Amino acid sequence: MPDTRWSCRCDAVQIDVADVPSGGVPAICYCTDCRAFARLHDATDDIDPAGGVSLYSTTPDRLKIVDGADKLACQRLTARGPLRWFTTCCDTPLGNGAPLRGVPFFSVMTAGLADYDARPVARLHRGSALGKVPKPHGSTYALLVGVARRVIAARLGGRWKDTPFFDDDGSPVADPGRPDAEAMRKAYGTAP
Structure with a gap:
């Protein structure tokens, strides 16, 4: 199966x-943090009418940066x-993704994935939705099993290092920052 290309808006990162x-495992997450992250980065078009963000959960070894590694931040x-x-x-x-290298987990926001059209296995955190969540809601259990199976396989197979x-020392390739208070208020919808 050929790789699927994720591209940023300006195509500098591939x-x-x-x-x-x-x-x-495809999913849609309605948590306030996923929604705030999209808002922080002016990606409100990536939020569905009920407040969900489409994600594709996989392991980091399945992501290969083709171009723009120096343009990643976290x-x-x-x-x-x-x-x-x-x-x-x-x-x-x-x-x-997980804050530790030893936990091989990453959820890609699917808005940047070319020709992505996968039915979500689950719709998560529906209690935080901003509107009626479409059915089917799927199975959180199936999502957790699918993610756990991939994470464990990556750990046992040594792919977690890739x-x-x-x-290699376990440090993120970019220093994790924290948005300022005003940006956070706007992202979470609590700004006046």
Whole structure:
């Protein structure tokens, strides 16, 4: 199966994602953090009418940066939350992953994936939705099993070391920043 290309808005960052859709699990997340991350990076078009963001959860070894590695940055919206990656060239949100190299997990925001059209396995955090969540809601259990199976296989097979997001010493390739208070208020919808 050929790789699927993820591109930022200005095409300066190009990432090949292997085995879409069989190499990962498609989902739509309605949590306030995913929605805030999209808003922070001016990607409100990527939020569906109910407030969901389409994600493709896979392992980092399936992502290969073709161009623009020097244009990746990350941030944390909460002190213990995931690293949320975006591009510095045009401020396109890429997705989120575990804050530790040893946990091989990454969810790509599908808006940048070419010809992506996968039915979500689950619609997560529906209680945080801004409107009626379309059915079928899918199975959170199926999503968790699918993600866990891939993470465990990557750990056991040693593929967890092959990640474009961490150096060999386990440090993120970009220092995680934190948006300022005003940006956070706007992203979460609490600004006046």
